[in-house]
Amino acid sequence: MLDIQKIRADFPILTQKVNGKPLVYFDNGATNQKPQIVIEAIAKYYQEINANIHRGVHTLSQLATDAYEESRAKIQNHINAKFPHEVLFTSGTTHGINLVANGFASILKPNDEILVSALEHHSNIVPWQMLCEKTGAKLVVIPMNENGELIMTEYDKLLNNKTKIVTVNHISNALGTINPIKYMIDQAHEFGAAVLIDGAQATPHLKPDVQALNCDFYVFSGHKICGPTGTGILYGKEDWLNKLPPYQGGGEMIKEVSFEKTTYAALPHKFEAGTPNIEGGIVLGTAIDYLNEIGFDNIADYENELLAYGTEKLLAIEGLKIFGTSKAKTSVISFNIEGIHPYDIGTIVDKLGIAVRTGHHCAQPIMNFFNIPGTIRASFAFYNTKEEIDIFVEAVKKAKTMLS
Ligand SMILES: Cc1ncc(COP(=O)(O)O)c(C=O)c1O
Incomplete structure (x- = not known):
């Protein structure tokens, strides 16, 4: 079992506020954060x-x-x-x-x-x-x-x-x-x-x-x-x-x-x-x-928990579709909401302090395959929490209401 609060204390950036809200950093696929020791x-x-x-x-x-x-x-x-x-x-x-x-x-x-x-x-x-x-x-x-x-x-x-x-x-x-x-x-x-x-x-x-x-x-x-x-x-x-x-x-x-x-x-x-x-x-x-x-086995176990939790919570939002549904999968959730451009959701959740990636993720052929302009990608690291996923899910719901 990882002591997540102890791990989070290693990452000074995680105490930042962004747009007046505590930072929720879910753009780990792009780059992840650096511990104090680094x-x-x-x-x-x-x-x-x-x-x-x-x-x-x-x-x-x-x-x-x-x-x-x-x-x-x-x-x-x-x-x-x-x-x-x-x-x-x-x-x-x-x-x-x-x-x-x-x-x-x-x-x-x-x-x-x-x-x-x-x-x-x-x-x-x-x-x-x-x-x-x-x-x-x-x-x-x-x-x-x-x-x-x-x-x-x-x-x-x-x-x-x-x-x-x-x-x-x-x-x-x-x-x-x-x-x-x-x-x-x-x-x-x-x-x-x-x-x-x-x-x-x-x-x-x-x-x-x-x-x-x-x-x-x-x-x-x-x-x-x-x-x-x-x-x-x-x-x-x-x-x-x-x-x-x-x-x-x-x-x-x-x-x-x-x-x-x-x-x-x-x-x-x-x-x-x-x-x-x-x-x-x-x-x-x-x-x-x-x-x-920290140990890569511990990291994988915990991130899989976050993946399962996030997948379930996001799928409960009507009109939300996840792209990438292989059983062999890491802690990345790429999704869209019917009728809404991913960029618009990304912009609104950013105002709520949440960092996700939106767009084609430097993988345009994948987006072409699914015939979509891009996705919203939440990518979790071992320092993220289920509470942060809850905040994110609420933010996505709010964005959906505003944009529908
Ligand atoms: C699968 C994959 N390959 C290559 C790259 C390129 O990495 P870098 O920009 O660090 O050279 C990335 C970056 O996101 C990636 O996700």
Whole structure:
């Protein structure tokens, strides 16, 4: 059992008033809030050890380098990667996907196929489309059903010897569906295809085990797991990372440079050109420690309770329809009320101190599938409460009355 009031006390922002009302923060899918320990760790870095890493012989540089590499090792341990050099620091999920897609430009041939799911965020669609434009490869879409679940029988039919990479999110940001990624990875490997898992929405709710999953790439963002913005991780299997060319050229990613020829540094530095977000990388480790202390099993149990409670309460509102009704689902409720634009409801509940996301959630193909302009998305975190859900439900009822 989690002591929610004690947990809430870790998050200073939760005591804020917004528009004169106590903040109810249900936009955790976009980014989640930061505990005091993370906020303090950022200041502590700048107060005590700020220096550039991997370059100086001086003490501060060594302290900063050690802290950065300790964080990498912590994250390696968290996701169960085999080697620390399989864990690359990035600026976020988008950066990680672009890095891999860019690398595949040297591998793909015209008419090779990239399988992408119908449930993707734009950041897991557009980089692959750009790659197709560059290489002549084809983008093939794994379809979904009305519940917002990927159709595995169709997936099986789409896989073939031309499939070079399958890219799918672990959990959908727009609907909350948890995808059967282990099955998908195993099937793709039967055809020799690589698999990239977009874990942006999964890592706030569960601890991925990249070796058990046997995925080739797993990407996520620090800011969705209580860490700073501008941080993220790309896990890649050693063999793949050795095979892919560097994404950016610059300092730190080289072994030797002359005007005739440059050779590249070993992993992970080959992919980490330039001065990184040093404090961000270090503090991402602090955020992961914080979450592990609460425990991902506890987080999942409690968030499932919030999901069940919120679903029941919202469905009691006449004319309300939830999009994303898979049994395998995380604490995201995406919905509309008949005849009312989601933006209007979002605006009214904001006046009542409630933060939700409205719109297409960077997943326009999903909205097109359901033939809607967007949804209202309430996404719950482990620091939210049933009382907040009650406040939200009353606010939605009020908005409905005003707008009907
Ligand atoms: C499933 C999914 N993939 C990718 C992203 C992009 O993440 P970022 O903007 O942190 O790069 C998001 C962000 O909402 C997401 O939900």
